Amino acid sequence: MAERNATLAELGLTAKSGREASITGLAVDSRAVKPGFLFAALPGSKVHGGEFIQYALRMGAGAILTDAEGARIAAAELAASGAALVVASDPREALACAAALWFGAQPDCMVAVTGTNGKTSVATFTRQIWMALGHAAINIGTTGVEGAWAAPSAHTTPDPITLHAMLAQAAGAGVTHAAMEASSHGLDQHRMDGVRLRAGGFTNFTQDHLDYHGTFEAYFTAKAGLFDRVLPPDAAAVINMNDAKGADMAALARAKGQRVITVGHDAGNDLCIAAQRFDASGQDVRYLWQGAPHQVRLNLIGGFQAENVALAAGLVIGAGEAAADVFRALPQLSGVRGRMQLAATRTNGASVFVDYAHTPDAIATALKALRPHVMGRLIVVFGAGGDRDRTKRPLMGAAAQAHADVLFVTDDNPRSEDPAAIRAEVMAACPEANEVGDRAEAILRGVDALQPGDALLVAGKGHESGQVIKGDIFPFDDVEQASIAVAALDGVI
Numbered sequence: 001m002a003e004r005n006a007t008l009a010e011l012g013l014t015a016k017s018g019r020e021a022s023i024t025g026l027a028v029d030s031r032a033v034k035p036g037f038l039f040a041a042l043p044g045s046k047v048h049g050g051e052f053i054q055y056a057l058r059m060g061a062g063a064i065l066t067d068a069e070g071a072r073i074a075a076a077e078l079a080a081s082g083a084a085l086v087v088a089s090d091p092r093e094a095l096a097c098a099a100a101l102w103f104g105a106q107p108d109c110m111v112a113v114t115g116t117n118g119k120t121s122v123a124t125f126t127r128q129i130w131m132a133l134g135h136a137a138i139n140i141g142t143t144g145v146e147g148a149w150a151a152p153s154a155h156t157t158p159d160p161i162t163l164h165a166m167l168a169q170a171a172g173a174g175v176t177h178a179a180m181e182a183s184s185h186g187l188d189q190h191r192m193d194g195v196r197l198r199a200g201g202f203t204n205f206t207q208d209h210l211d212y213h214g215t216f217e218a219y220f221t222a223k224a225g226l227f228d229r230v231l232p233p234d235a236a237a238v239i240n241m242n243d244a245k246g247a248d249m250a251a252l253a254r255a256k257g258q259r260v261i262t263v264g265h266d267a268g269n270d271l272c273i274a275a276q277r278f279d280a281s282g283q284d285v286r287y288l289w290q291g292a293p294h295q296v297r298l299n300l301i302g303g304f305q306a307e308n309v310a311l312a313a314g315l316v317i318g319a320g321e322a323a324a325d326v327f328r329a330l331p332q333l334s335g336v337r338g339r340m341q342l343a344a345t346r347t348n349g350a351s352v353f354v355d356y357a358h359t360p361d362a363i364a365t366a367l368k369a370l371r372p373h374v375m376g377r378l379i380v381v382f383g384a385g386g387d388r389d390r391t392k393r394p395l396m397g398a399a400a401q402a403h404a405d406v407l408f409v410t411d412d413n414p415r416s417e418d419p420a421a422i423r424a425e426v427m428a429a430c431p432e433a434n435e436v437g438d439r440a441e442a443i444l445r446g447v448d449a450l451q452p453g454d455a456l457l458v459a460g461k462g463h464e465s466g467q468v469i470k471g472d473i474f475p476f477d478d479v480e481q482a483s484i485a486v487a488a489l490d491g492v493i
């Protein structure tokens with residue numbers, strides 16, 4: 001963090017009590033507080049950050065940003081310390097704006113994408129198109145920061161302090177364009193409210209994260225926040241109209257005055273996916289941009305990727321590039337790590353794909369997408385994560401049952417839960433599936449079952465490099481395991 005000072009007013013904040021503060025840095029975790037820092041004591045899902053105000057004050061915090069509840073929890077310590085106290089009705093939003101002002105620089109041209117599935121894919125394709133057009137661009141999300149500047153990231157949408165530190169560093173390194181993922185947690189917690197966006201995208205809305213949001217309505221409201229709160233009225237909203245919620249999202253965006261760019265299979269859309277022809281290594285797609293045809297080669301497996309590419313193209317056009325240039329760049333797109341990635345091929349010609357499908361809709365979409373590329377049977381190895389939405393487990397089982405011919409149910413980050421109990425919840429909807437808890441063995445069994453013309457989809461972990469069991473992370477990589485299995489069975493590397 002840069003060595004500098006700011007007044008509360010310079011961070012858009014007004015103190016309710018306490019002495020004048022000269023802020024030296026920002027922290028959301030009391031353990032990161034240094035002398036002179038502003039500590040944001042936020043209402044959490046487990047505990048109220050107000051519980052840690054006294055600790056932050058002992059570490060030398062110069063100011064506290066919190067809500068009425070946090071101020072009440074630490075009233076005595078706050079009065080005794082004389083530290084500046086800012087009380088906000090929504091301290092997360094206030095922190096996001098303060099972080100934007102503290103770190104200052106952001107890439108000039110930024111866009112964000114939300115939706116249950118496809119965010120990483122769309123953000124990555126957006127960055128790739130910008131780079132093909134000669135811009136210094138990055139994407140920020142589940143796979144970290146990638147492109148013209150790189151950094152790891154623990155969250156899909158980082159907390160505002162981490163996010164604005166990243167944006168400022170990237171801008172300082174010459175990055176002019178950034179595409180970021182807006183997760184529903186991130187939107188609900190106002191993590192990106194201080195980001196200046198030129199365009200926002202919506203992929204789709206299906207089940208995930210009900211453990212956190214509670215209801216579909218609350219989950220949708222969180223996602224809608226990208227358009228009705230974060231995206232300014234002069235921005236473009238790029239909406240997938242194939243999704244059942246597309247029309248609602250478009251209406252919200254129009255009500256805010258945003259320029260809506262619709263994307264979909266119907267001819268009435270601004271960007272229409274008019275036709276697709278599949279082959280072993282990808283697809284030819286006929287797009288219509290405002291009625292004019294652009295026929296492009298996509299070296300990407302899966303019909304849904306043409307939708308993700310269309311959204312990315314819409315975002316780039318919405319953010320100011322000429323449509324003809326954008327369509328010319330599309331054949332250069334390459335697949336996203338762990339998304340429909342061809343991981344290995346058996347000597348009998350059967351293929352193994354690794355994909356990040358971890359929701360019911362994603363499993364159905366990924367399996368359906370493979371069908372036109374496969375003449376034989378579809379085999380799937382999958383599981384469901386622990387400490388995450390439990391209600392999606394049988395739905396994932398049902399999706400696999402409906403769209404695959406042979407099923408192996410295995411473990412996928414059981415976290416604190418009993419792995420056998422998670423598998424049982426999945427298998428309630430696919431009782432005939434083979435149950436193989438150990439993921440490496442499940443992949444080996446899946447690969448062993450491959451006959452000429454078959455394909456195996458290893459779903460759920462995509463780019464992930466570890467299996468999370470209890471508090472430990474064991475190194476595990478689906479792509480690597482697929483290659484090992486093929487080498488072991490076929491005797492080749």
Ligand SMILES: CC(=O)N[C@H]1[C@@H](OP(=O)(O)OP(=O)(O)OC[C@H]2O[C@@H](n3ccc(=O)[nH]c3=O)[C@H](O)[C@@H]2O)O[C@H](CO)[C@@H](O)[C@@H]1O[C@H](C)C(=O)N[C@@H](C)C(=O)N[C@H](CCC(=O)O)C(=O)O
Pocket residue numbers: 028029030031041042043044045046047048049052154155156157158159183184185186212
């Ligand atoms: C459910 C959730 O999103 N939690 C995030 C949230 O934590 P919280 O507010 O609920 O934390 P809490 O434990 O109740 O603590 C309350 C407050 O006390 C503070 N605290 C806590 C302990 C202490 O000693 N001192 C201290 O100051 C915490 O920093 C926090 O501000 O705010 C924290 C600080 O920003 C985040 O680190 C934390 O992310 C947790 C680790 C997490 O796992 N989040 C996941 C579910 C998530 O955000 N995922 C999304 C979506 C992924 C997808 O697309 O599928 C993502 O964007 O990554």
Ligand SMILES: Nc1ncnc2c1ncn2[C@@H]1O[C@H](COP(=O)(O)OP(=O)(O)OP(=O)(O)O)[C@@H](O)[C@H]1O
Pocket residue numbers: 115116117118119120121122142156181203204304305307308338339340355356357358361362363365366462
């Ligand atoms: N447009 C789409 N429609 C339906 N399913 C999709 C779509 N795009 C991707 N998927 C499926 O979802 C999986 C995850 O894709 P991706 O990582 O791009 O999504 P995400 O929204 O970033 O996920 P996360 O919420 O974990 O960040 C893919 O591996 C694929 O199976």
Ligand SMILES: N[C@H](CCC[C@H](N)C(=O)O)C(=O)O
Pocket residue numbers: 358384385386388412413460461464
């Ligand atoms: N960002 C998602 C990823 C899930 C991936 C899957 N491997 C799992 O662990 O469930 C989540 O944390 O819900």
Ligand SMILES: [Mg+2]
Pocket residue numbers: 119120121141142143156181
């Ligand atoms: Mg993602």
